[in-house]
Amino acid sequence: MSKSRRAQIRATLEAAQVTQRSALFEFSGGKPAAEVSEFIKRNAERAGAQYQIELVE
Structure with missing residues (x-):
């Protein structure tokens, strides 16, 4: 995974x-x-944030 992708997440x-x-x-x-x-x-756990992962077609 690229550095820019990690930063974006x-x-x-x-x-x-x-x-x-x-x-x-x-x-x-x-x-x-x-x-x-x-x-x-x-990273969500570190930030204390909720998240969802969805699959789209």
Whole structure:
């Protein structure tokens, strides 16, 4: 996962926490790699943010 993608995920989670909303991550083309899901989960816990992962076609 690229550095810019990691930064984008962290910024999204931080914004969700600040605004007391849930971050939404949409993935097309199937389920995200385990590495990506774990990164989101780990950083959401650090930020104290809620999140959802949705698969879109």
